[in-house]
Amino acid sequence: MSTDRPIVLFDLFGVIACHQRPGSMDEMAALSGAPTDVFTAAYWACRPPYDAGQWTAPQYWTAVLRWLSLTAGPDTIEKLRLTDIDSWSRVDDRMVAYVQSLRERAEVALLSNIPADHADAFLTAQPWLHHLDHVAFSGKIHAAKPDPAAFRHCIVAMHAAPADFLFVDDREENVRAAQATGMNGHVFTRRDELAAALDSWLPTQ
Template identity: 85%
Template sequence: MPTDRPIVLFDLFGVIACHQRPGAMAEMAALSGARTEPFAHAYWACRMPYDAGQFTAPQYWTAVLNQLSLTAHPDTIEKLRLTDIHSWSRVDDDMVGYVQSLRERAEVALLSNIPADHADAFLTAQPWLRHLDHVAFSGKIQAAKPDPAAFHHCVTALHATPADFLFIDDRDENVRAARAAGMDGHLFTGREGLTRALDTWLPTPEATPSGNGRKPWPGPLARTWNW
């Protein structure tokens, strides 16, 4: 159950934003000169340090191409980088609206595994992010889920306690990590299930004798961001 200060902490991709655009992996493989299957393996094998801010974009793409025994030409790297950013650029507009509407009932924050250059592009294209109470991009905070440090960052940045949070993600390992950090967690499988979970978890709009005894949400506090 939440405290008197509920904070709903959202994952981005697979919840509010869409997963990678279909066909993008094959497009990037063709740009590199590799077949799609080995390219995809190298793409994901090298990804975590990039997500966690330990690799720059050129370092990441050089590592991918080296794993494929391909030469890392700067022009090729830039084409791959831009194609990759574009492949992760779509959002679910209905979810964006729903997430924004929740700020009438709670603080709303975001914790996303996303490289720093992707984060810059996503923020430019999606200015609604600036209206959330906190945004943490893994490439900027140098910690990627399910690393406990990513969740600790959000707790510290919002001057909260883990019990204040309900974390929402479409990956079970991330939800389990949030729970291990002391947060409540919800595995996202769709809007309907999320709505039921939030209606149960969030404070009631008004305190009533027949209510659950929680205090009404007093309103959002100061906003902070990490980008």
């Protein structure tokens, strides 16, 4: 290996952090004045450039509202932005503890699709992130999974070879993309299954 220790590279949402808070789409749709189903379609259709750091939050929300043939002032856009950030703010405390415990056996890093302003809020609210060996947020590195550039960023930043990594994500599409770069991959379903996979992959001490 090109590093002293193997690297476990984690996705964030759906693995360590929870998926979007239930009811959040209804709340944001009400703020926009659009039905929830139509709002949800616009929210996700416009998301990729925001996740990849190509759009700022105001540009993203203006695009969502334009998709809905709506307009809103700065105050409404800021309410939408803050509600959106809050909707993605929960973590699984057991997974946080497990991830931190792995640092005794491996280097531990994070690769998440998350807009830059969301990333700033998450870093402030979750100080444990600062103790990982590397943190890569798509909005900061300007590449979002499954773009190979997102994985290459981690390889270069950690001065490692692709085979040094085990990438853990709850989306099979992203795991396949990581494997295409030469990384090892694991599709996350449950913590106990992940623990068994890591016990098998990590060198015995």
